[in-house]
Amino acid sequence: MAEAYPWQDSLWQQMAGRAQHAHAYLLHGPAGIGKRALAERLMARLLCQRPVGLDACGQCKSCMLLAAGSHPDNYVLEPEEADKGIKVDQVRDLVSFIVQTAQLGGRKVVLVEPVEAMNINAANALLKSLEEPSGNTVLLLVSHQPSRLLPTVKSRCVQQACPLPSEEMSLRWLEQALPECALEERLELLALAAGSPLMAVSLHAQGVREQRALVVEGVKKLIKQQQSPTQLAESAWKDIPLLLLFDWFCDWSHLILRYQLTQDEEGLGLSDMRKVVQYLAQKSSQDKVLAMQDWVLAQRQKVMSKANLNRVLLLEALLVQWAGLPGQG
Structure with missing residues (x-):
């Protein structure tokens, strides 16, 4: 049943x-x-x-x-x-x-x-x-x-x-499904799953919190020019699902644009990328952010439609754009 x-x-x-x-x-x-x-x-x-x-x-x-x-x-x-x-x-x-x-x-x-x-x-x-x-x-x-x-x-x-459950109902269910996780972990998993409790369980099973930490660390090193787009695309992120990566970059580009328009710190989502989002919002032109967001959305659609993509080249193109965001040119 x-x-x-x-x-x-x-x-x-x-x-x-x-x-x-x-x-x-x-x-x-x-x-x-x-x-x-x-x-x-x-x-x-x-x-x-x-x-x-x-x-x-x-x-x-x-x-x-x-x-x-x-x-x-x-x-x-x-x-x-x-x-x-x-x-x-x-x-x-x-x-x-x-x-x-x-x-x-x-x-x-x-x-x-x-x-x-x-x-x-x-x-x-x-x-x-x-x-x-x-x-x-x-x-x-x-x-x-x-x-x-x-x-x-x-x-x-x-x-x-079909309804998305309330956060309260999801957390009650996750308490039974993931008893080994603290409330803070369940909240973070639910946020990463956009409120879908079964997706939160699936993400936990694939080690999404560790994967996310690896990506956030890589983005910070990229912006500081401590790691190149090629290095990240070819090795560091090779085991992370492509759609998951594009979901995150799509979300972050949206947050950058939103912060540029509103300066609202409350709407910056999970705290792991808060400083990066604020920095890129302050150092990037709005036109460049909009163009990058359009590109990310278009590539995400290709990933979702199961297009035959070259993973390394696609990620490298994404990271080159992100590395080039700061500056008004």
């Missing part, structure tokens, strides 16, 4: 309690808030032969087959490799499943995650099934970045925003 998260209680009652279900739902929201678990829980409920209240019974033939990963009326579509796209051939296989008759005589339920991993051809191949799925089929689409989806995909689904 998929885990039930406390911040999803009201949403679960709303969705699982429907007398009739739409043929396609788009569950969207930030990464790390439990959308996949919500979809799996709903999938189990829709396939269950003897539901108990709003939940699947966990004991009927359908539930047992689902738990074993061999339910004939269930289909999960996701990238074949981590951080890769969903291919058009995969979608065609899914369409073939959708047109079949349910083998257990009930519903067929499809889970697609993340939907934005489909390229245009793959998304177009799914459109007809989204509009008119065969038989009693329900498609559950999970998206972390709904802005990247084709309007034609979104328009064929009931769009359901």
Whole structure:
């Protein structure tokens, strides 16, 4: 059974309690808030032969087959490799499943995650099934970045925003999930995860606080000309996920610009880069910061779209820009 998260209680009652279900739902929201678990829980409920209240019974033939990963009326579509796209051939296989008759005589339920991993051809191949799925089929689409989806995909689904829990609720949950961490550490992890508690747990597992400290130290040495862009790009940061790096630099460029406009020290976020942000805000022209921010956002989009990028050259280009920020030229 998929885990039930406390911040999803009201949403679960709303969705699982429907007398009739739409043929396609788009569950969207930030990464790390439990959308996949919500979809799996709903999938189990829709396939269950003897539901108990709003939940699947966990004991009927359908539930047992689902738990074993061999339910004939269930289909999960996701990238074949981590951080890769969903291919058009995969979608065609899914369409073939959708047109079949349910083998257990009930519903067929499809889970697609993340939907934005489909390229245009793959998304177009799914459109007809989204509009008119065969038989009693329900498609559950999970998206972390709904802005990247084709309007034609979104328009064929009931769009359901999934809530980001409050800081208080997240911290209560993290106290149970990460009992080894002090409150200060949990607060920092939650801030690094942009408020997503499951992402905070994932970041903790990959040692994100140590990675962040390494990056902050490198940026400070870069600005002091104690370390070159090439040195940092080629060795010091080689094990840090590219998207994580671009998330941080995107956030820092935003903070520099914000401080230039407001001089508001309260809005400078985590204290580890406060002095660097203030220094660069004071020593850099606003035009240069804006141009750099545009570039960072464009490259981050390429990273998110799984473009085939040369990691070292991309990081070196980023760091050259940052090293060149101070000064009015």
